[in-house]
Amino acid sequence: MTPLPVSIAAAVASFLLLVVVFELIRSRRLRERYALLWLLTGVVLLALSLWRDGLNTIAGWFGVETYPPAILGAIGALFILVVLLHYSTVISRLSDQNTILAQRLALLEQQVREQN
């Protein structure tokens, strides 16, 4: 079984993550679209920290007998990987769009110069 202090610390940490993400959306520093994965991360980690039997069971599936919270860390790491991969695709799209914008601007400037 997960030691109680570990469960409490994990629950507090994931709750804090949720609060921070919520506040970032509210103050419009984070768009809903990019917050969804973080919220999902927070909710899953919070659920698994509170539902200690569940974490035990899942740990059992993977043959983790000695220290169930290891699963919590693994799931957290997995989510972070997914978020990072998602951001890589977002950055790729942004740089493509940035290229198009720069090209359009150059063409426009050339047009304006030649008109004058």
Add this chain to the structure above:
Amino acid sequence: MADQIADLKRIAIVPALNEEETVGRVIDEIRTFDPGFDIVVVDDGSTDRTAGVAADRGAHVLRLPFNLGIGGAMQTGYRFAFEHGYDIAVQIDGDGQHDPGQLPAILGPVLSGEADLCVGSRFAGESAYRSSFLRRVGIRIFAAVVSAVVRQKVTDTTSGFRAVNRKGIALFAADYPHDYPEVEATVMCVKHKLRLREVPVGMRERGGGSSSITAVRSVYYMTKVLLAIFVGLFRRYAVPVEEEHR
């Protein structure tokens, strides 16, 4: 209504993504209804002749360099309307599902000063509108949530057939929701103390193209919009000042 509207500078904002087959007819129909309407087509990164067709008919065309999504495209239209000093703006989809013949219905409450935003609803009256089961469930959920948040009965939150006055134009030019904006825009208006009215309209089958919301995206869509509405409850809203925005 004719005398009332004649003095007002009015514009139809037509968002279009790959609608070369229908956008021309939409422009013609708006002109048939009222030749005094200026028309701005916002081409949201089409890969077909949408922009060309619209320009050939003499509409203003704003061609976005890449797809911004319907929210970003609509706001481009509202910015145009704001900066060129329009008094009234209507939104009409470029796919032909909105019938410009029904413009008097959605313009009425805005012209008479009863509403700042008037939405054409498929469900407010008798309606022959058909759609899939899941879609109807989604529409019901949105209607219930939005009605509760704005404390007013709203039946069709996703309708993009709308009219706004100068106040609405100023608000939307300054701030408009991203991605799928209609539901959030409705809530936002009421939060900013703009008056909302719904009027029953009929809509047609889409003339071409396909809905921007596919089955795969609808879960993301619902979650995102519900999250935005929920977080929006904790924001403070200022009443917009009409001429301050630049």
